[in-house]
Amino acid sequence: MATKASRSAARLMISPAVVLLLGWMLIPLCMTVYFSFLRFNLLNPGDNPFVGWENYRWFVTDPSFSAAMINTLVLVGGVLLITTIGGIMFALLLDQPMWGQGLIRIMVIAPFFVMPTVGALVWKNMFMNPVNGIFGHIAQSLGAAPIDFFSSIPLLSIVLIVSWQWLPFATLILLTAFQSLDQEQLEAAEMDGASWFNRFWYIMLPHLARAITVVILIQTIFLLSIFAEILVTTNGGPGVATTNLTYLIYVSSLLQYDVGMGSAGGVIAIILANIVAIFLMRMIGKNLDA
Amino acid sequence: MGRIALKQVQKSFGDVTVIPPLDLEIDDGEFVVFVGPSGCGKSTLLRLIAGLEDTTSGTIEIDGTDATGLPPAKRGLAMVFQSYALYPHMSVRKNIAFPMKMAGMDQAEQERRIAAAAKALNLTDYLDRRPGQLSGGQRQRVAIGRAIVREPAAFLFDEPLSNLDAALRVGMRMEISELHKKLDTTMVYVTHDQVEAMTMADKIVVLQAGVIEQVGSPLELYRAPRNKFVAGFIGSPKMNLIEGELANEHGCRTIGIRPEHVEVSTTEGQWQGTVGIAEHLGSDTFIHIHGVPGCDPLTVRADGEVSVRHGDTVFLTPRQNLIHRFDDNGMRIE
Numbered sequence: 170m171a172t173k174a175s176r177s178a179a180r181l182m183i184s185p186a187v188v189l190l191l192g193w194m195l196i197p198l199c200m201t202v203y204f205s206f207l208r209f210n211l212l213n214p215g216d217n218p219f220v221g222w223e224n225y226r227w228f229v230t231d232p233s234f235s236a237a238m239i240n241t242l243v244l245v246g247g248v249l250l251i252t253t254i255g256g257i258m259f260a261l262l263l264d265q266p267m268w269g270q271g272l273i274r275i276m277v278i279a280p281f282f283v284m285p286t287v288g289a290l291v292w293k294n295m296f297m298n299p300v301n302g303i304f305g306h307i308a309q310s311l312g313a314a315p316i317d318f319f320s321s322i323p324l325l326s327i328v329l330i331v332s333w334q335w336l337p338f339a340t341l342i343l344l345t346a347f348q349s350l351d352q353e354q355l356e357a358a359e360m361d362g363a364s365w366f367n368r369f370w371y372i373m374l375p376h377l378a379r380a381i382t383v384v385i386l387i388q389t390i391f392l393l394s395i396f397a398e399i400l401v402t403t404n405g406g407p408g409v410a411t412t413n414l415t416y417l418i419y420v421s422s423l424l425q426y427d428v429g430m431g432s433a434g435g436v437i438a439i440i441l442a443n444i445v446a447i448f449l450m451r452m453i454g455k456n457l458d459a
Numbered sequence: 460m461g462r463i464a465l466k467q468v469q470k471s472f473g474d475v476t477v478i479p480p481l482d483l484e485i486d487d488g489e490f491v492v493f494v495g496p497s498g499c500g501k502s503t504l505l506r507l508i509a510g511l512e513d514t515t516s517g518t519i520e521i522d523g524t525d526a527t528g529l530p531p532a533k534r535g536l537a538m539v540f541q542s543y544a545l546y547p548h549m550s551v552r553k554n555i556a557f558p559m560k561m562a563g564m565d566q567a568e569q570e571r572r573i574a575a576a577a578k579a580l581n582l583t584d585y586l587d588r589r590p591g592q593l594s595g596g597q598r599q600r601v602a603i604g605r606a607i608v609r610e611p612a613a614f615l616f617d618e619p620l621s622n623l624d625a626a627l628r629v630g631m632r633m634e635i636s637e638l639h640k641k642l643d644t645t646m647v648y649v650t651h652d653q654v655e656a657m658t659m660a661d662k663i664v665v666l667q668a669g670v671i672e673q674v675g676s677p678l679e680l681y682r683a684p685r686n687k688f689v690a691g692f693i694g695s696p697k698m699n700l701i702e703g704e705l706a707n708e709h710g711c712r713t714i715g716i717r718p719e720h721v722e723v724s725t726t727e728g729q730w731q732g733t734v735g736i737a738e739h740l741g742s743d744t745f746i747h748i749h750g751v752p753g754c755d756p757l758t759v760r761a762d763g764e765v766s767v768r769h770g771d772t773v774f775l776t777p778r779q780n781l782i783h784r785f786d787d788n789g790m791r792i793e
């Protein structure tokens with residue numbers, strides 16, 4: 170199949186698909202970049218003059234921008250921390266032989282199938298609501314004042330909800346990694362006098378390194394663009410306490426009808442996501458080669 | 460020290476009894492080989508000794524003290540696994556150091572033992588490599604190195620050579636034998652290869668379905684197999700077991716004669732048959748002979764240069780004093 174003729178034929182035949190995909194990706198991207206240099210507000214129709222970097226300057230110097238950056242970092246970092254550590258612990262538990270294993274595994278995986286909006290609303294109304302929520306009831310029955318999650322610890326509440334959604338993913342990947350660990354290695358370590366903790370630390374964790382890398386990479390990409398959970402619970406508030414970059418772009422372009430500003434934010438988000446991706450690939454991509 | 464005694468040791472997995480109650484004594488410094496067909500419980504027995512499986516009943520004593528309930532690490536035994544079970548993310552040096560690190564041994568002493576083991580096993584140039592960058596034989600040596608540095612009371616080997624190619628296997632077989640001579644430590648070695656068993660063992664334990672069929676030195680087993688199973692298992696090619704008329708002449712149910720104890724002649728002999736397949740090994744020729752009543756084919760060993768063709772008629776004469784006789788239960792008759 171690797172003759173010159175077949176290769177050029179192959180190139181010719183995949184070219185329509187490549188062109189289509191490229192167009193699909195490039196046209197919206199180019200339009201976003203183009204809009205980001207215009208003064209383009211839907212509330213002031215008319216001509217849309219070219220204004221250079223003005224949109225970018227306004228977007229970046231907006232006090233909510235730095236808040237949104239920090240919130241994004243806290244959100245991504247917090248969820249990554251909870252899901253990887255929690256995922257390792259769940260995977261360890263689920264790897265033990267126990268009664269009703271199949272059912273328990275399905276139940277642990279279940280949150281992943283719940284739509285983000287639905288999941289967030291369930292948490293908001295049934296768990297975290299200070300009056301009707303279960304946490305409120307528990308607090309009251311213990312004689313404590315119920316916590317109003319979304320006004321006193323808004324960002325942490327979002328982190329909790331998103332972690333709940335992503336924990337199954339981490340657990341699933343890490344569980345399969347655990348199952349691929351050669352039992353003889355563990356037995357050898359046991360013979361070598363390693364305690365359970367030492368076996369975990371020196372044998373299991375290094376074996377999991379690659380799976381953890383995958384979990385972090387994939388989750389980071391998705392967590393940078395968390396939106397629905399914020400929209401249905403806090404609307405980015407109180408103030409800008411739970412506004413992340415995605416939500417800020419939504420606020421600029423759809424609530425303030427400022428297409429130019431929104432596009433500028435979008436371009437910044439794309440650049441940031443790429444920086445993070447390159448950084449992550451560099452840092453932990455090594456893990457994937459070995 | 461490394462005396463191991465199994466007393467009425469039994470092992471079941473659920474309802475399935477893999478090892479019915481069994482007694483076995485292993486003396487200090489002995490090289491004991493467990494041999495038997497696949498699935499007969501050799502690995503299970505070894506793992507019971509190692510402590511990786513719990514006994515269902517019975518006691519295991521190591522150096523006279525009851526070790527039945529002790530965790531593997533406390534038994535002072537080292538095990539070499541079939542898959543080597545090296546730690547893939549650690550260098551060879553770290554692999555070998557691991558048991559000493561777990562024991563909290565002094566750093567200088569660790570270095571000294573690693574150097575000594577590496578020298579003994581020809582691993583000095585590979586200490587900084589990962590297991591993935593080593594050949595099968597080298598990995599095997601690392602696994603042995605990891606076992607040696609602990610200076611255990613006994614070594615347990617579970618088919619350590621079965622992943623190696625034939626030439627390497629012969630080499631490693633000698634290395635392990637030499638290691639045993641040098642260290643003079645008890646070694647328990649599991650294999651299903653009877654050549655390994657014959658060449659390495661001080662004492663062979665033949666197992667079938669979890670039952671010990673016979674215990675003895677390689678030559679004892681070769682000369683006087685206790686029953687038909689051992690007779691067929693020890694020796695290569697297998698002993699010919701002949702039933703019927705020819706056996707009745709010797710007043711028993713079955714007679715056995717080893718291929719190397721039959722004279723082949725083209726002119727005269729006691730039995731007559733036709734040549735089937737002849738395997739020319741250079742030094743010897745193994746001839747499969749058809750037409751001898753009660754055993755088809757009958758294998759004989761002839762000279763390497765013997766010229767027989769498929770379909771030739773040959774005459775066979777067994778050496779009378781080397782015929783083994785077995786009764787109705789397959790047990791040896793003296």
Ligand SMILES: Nc1ncnc2c1ncn2[C@@H]1O[C@H](COP(=O)(O)OP(=O)(O)OP(=O)(O)O)[C@@H](O)[C@H]1O
Nearest residue numbers: 472475477495496497498499500501502503504651
């Ligand atoms: N964990 C287990 N659960 C149930 N049955 C088992 C278990 N481990 C081993 N067995 C059974 O015990 C018997 C003996 O197994 P074992 O591994 O000791 O055989 P072996 O002699 O080492 O064979 P091989 O030469 O193929 O390695 C087999 O029939 C096997 O199916």
Ligand SMILES: [Mg+2]
Nearest residue numbers: 501502503618
């Ligand atoms: Mg086995």
